[in-house]
Amino acid sequence: MARIELRNVSKVWDNVVALEPTNLSVADGEFVAVLGPSGCGKSTTLFILAGIYAPSKGEVLFDDQVVNDVEPRDRNIGIVFQSYALYPHMNIRDNIRFPLKFKKTEKEEAMRLVEESAKLVHIEEFLDRKPSQLSGGQQQRVALARALVKEPQLLLLDEPLSNLDATLRMSMRSEIKTLQQRLKITTILVTHDQLEAITMADRIICMSRGKIEQIGSPKDLYENPSSLFVASFIGAPPINLLEGVASQEKLNLNKGSIILNHAHQGKLTLGIRPENIKITKDIQGIKSRVGLVEPMGRETLYVLETTIGELRALVPESAPQWGQGEDIFCQFEKESCLFFDTETEKLVSNLRLVAIE
Numbered sequence: 001m002a003r004i005e006l007r008n009v010s011k012v013w014d015n016v017v018a019l020e021p022t023n024l025s026v027a028d029g030e031f032v033a034v035l036g037p038s039g040c041g042k043s044t045t046l047f048i049l050a051g052i053y054a055p056s057k058g059e060v061l062f063d064d065q066v067v068n069d070v071e072p073r074d075r076n077i078g079i080v081f082q083s084y085a086l087y088p089h090m091n092i093r094d095n096i097r098f099p100l101k102f103k104k105t106e107k108e109e110a111m112r113l114v115e116e117s118a119k120l121v122h123i124e125e126f127l128d129r130k131p132s133q134l135s136g137g138q139q140q141r142v143a144l145a146r147a148l149v150k151e152p153q154l155l156l157l158d159e160p161l162s163n164l165d166a167t168l169r170m171s172m173r174s175e176i177k178t179l180q181q182r183l184k185i186t187t188i189l190v191t192h193d194q195l196e197a198i199t200m201a202d203r204i205i206c207m208s209r210g211k212i213e214q215i216g217s218p219k220d221l222y223e224n225p226s227s228l229f230v231a232s233f234i235g236a237p238p239i240n241l242l243e244g245v246a247s248q249e250k251l252n253l254n255k256g257s258i259i260l261n262h263a264h265q266g267k268l269t270l271g272i273r274p275e276n277i278k279i280t281k282d283i284q285g286i287k288s289r290v291g292l293v294e295p296m297g298r299e300t301l302y303v304l305e306t307t308i309g310e311l312r313a314l315v316p317e318s319a320p321q322w323g324q325g326e327d328i329f330c331q332f333e334k335e336s337c338l339f340f341d342t343e344t345e346k347l348v349s350n351l352r353l354v355a356i357e
């Protein structure tokens, strides 16, 4: 186990900035997810921790020791690559044992460790097979067993579940989480799947364009996103965003307006999540008409044409349902309304919705 720290770490390739100067610390035994869209610098961050990439600037510390000059194999880390990267000509036993070669572990001890980590991920019956004789999910477990065999102080997982089907992905999510809690290894999971990050990690590091946008618990990021980027990246179906112009206590949106608790001047974007919009027949709220109706299992997603713009509302199965073309009113959960400065894209945290006109 280890405490991990990045101090002003950056990575530049020729003139491409893959990672802006970054500070980060991960507590001993913590499970964090690095979440962000393709190309935002997730793998770069992970490879710098692994020692596969040298940072252009800055220091990497494990337990307060600078490890910049420590070779990857001497960092005591386990890594699972997105592609599994198993050796096709070796059987599963030798694949899992491979990292121990550099440690010069005695053969008997190595065999014991291989069996033990194979058991952890339930693949002990496949040890004599070749990777091609296993399913994708089983190969993924082999990659995990290989990462765990050295009893690493840090586990790095780069999109480890991306090639699995939905059902297998769900069961592997909870298996990895359970395993991590049992072994208490500091774990960093790279993913672009918000559900994976939310369900598995204690904290999420949300990245965009080589920069950390926000770090927080899944609840923090969902309820108090610091920017438009985080607000729209977290949550499914995505948050509704409506652009308007504020003058004094009034925010004008399309053909309607809302009243704010404070005077504000300039462009604002209102954010409201589909699950925080209520549909009613009471003549109270925003006059709307039901457009598309999309059944989504336990909920229904309604596209609403309203006086302030198009909105999506998510209604649970147990609530009244509505038909296309029906005239209704929609109401916002006031405390869930977020306001962002449209130019800087940052949250304006002191603004609240008081009333809808």
Ligand SMILES: Nc1ncnc2c1ncn2[C@@H]1O[C@H](COP(=O)(O)OP(=O)(O)OP(=O)(O)O)[C@@H](O)[C@H]1O
Pocket (backbone or CB within 6 Å): 013, 016, 017, 018, 036, 037, 038, 039, 040, 041, 042, 043, 044, 045, 192
């Ligand atoms: N060897 C390299 N040379 C030049 N640019 C690179 C190199 N490796 C990565 N980059 C660039 O650095 C940026 C970050 O890449 P990185 O692999 O960290 O993204 P990522 O967040 O892991 O994306 P993905 O989700 O697609 O895997 C990208 O713009 C990428 O093109």
Ligand SMILES: [Mg+2]
Pocket (backbone or CB within 6 Å): 042, 043, 044
């Ligand atoms: Mg990547």
